[in-house]
Amino acid sequence: MDTYIGMWGWIWVVAFLVLFIGIGVWGMKKTKNDEDFAVARGAYGPITLAFAFAATIASGATFMSVPGMAYSKGFAAIWYPATYPIAIYVGMILAIKLIKRAGDKFRSNSLPEFLGQR
Template sequence: MAVDYAVIVIYLAGMLAMGWWGMRRARSKSDFLVAGRRLGPVMYSGTMAAIVLGGASTIGGVGLGYQYGLSGAWMVFTIGLGLLALILVMGVGVIGTAIALNDVVEALTVAYNLLVGGLLVPILGGLLWKRGTVQGALAAVVVGGLAVIGLMAGYGILANEPVYYGLLSSLVAYVAVSLATRPTDAAVLANWRERLAGRGTPELVSEPVPAHQ
């Protein structure tokens, strides 16, 4: 027990020491918020990993390993690979956005148009329309997003038409593809309705296996 307390005390003391050291180095608001914009690729990747990878992927990953064996570690591996891909994609996207846009208002408008034009219809459709399918949702995201991007290039970033026509095209794609594809399984829909109602997922009761004579 004494060792546990010692580890906790050392950990807290180390956190306080690092906080004091960082406070002495932060001479401006930019230093405090974004490390003075001096982070290199390695430090930036480590910072992003520290934000995303926490107790769920460290302690939880070990627990999954004990419970499921090596297959339980795939969650941590895929999170790491996804994080690397996200950093690369977001880095290229941020650089392109900074070159193309003039101010923060335009950046917020682009984000709003893409989110509303691409995601609003499949989200509401999944909640309200039983006939909606996964293929329809994916088609709505792709068609709505591409329509918003194309219309912003034609009408301008601050115009209202991109989000209006983007929503309309997303809705058409969602309905058409959902009706053209196989309906979602009834058991999956029932499970989803139970979760929306807050009643949780009913546990499946396994039948006893008869012993071999």
């Protein structure tokens, strides 16, 4: 039985690698210059950008600040992970339209580039 599970584990690992290498090759063929790589030729709308931005923030908060807050606040910290996803995604959906409009105006590809041009 263990050999059977081990075999399927390796099949999934290889399938995963093949899938992501294929996605990488496909994306590489579509990318013509640095701007294409950075902003995907502006193909994504504000909702997609809001979710990507919020996921970046949520990942950092999840692994860095939440354990420390839970250690210092104790059980009261349980409210943070319960309400944070709702607040961050709603906030980003509202704010990203302004951020995208300003980024398009200054033709900046990243937040540091935007702040430098402002």
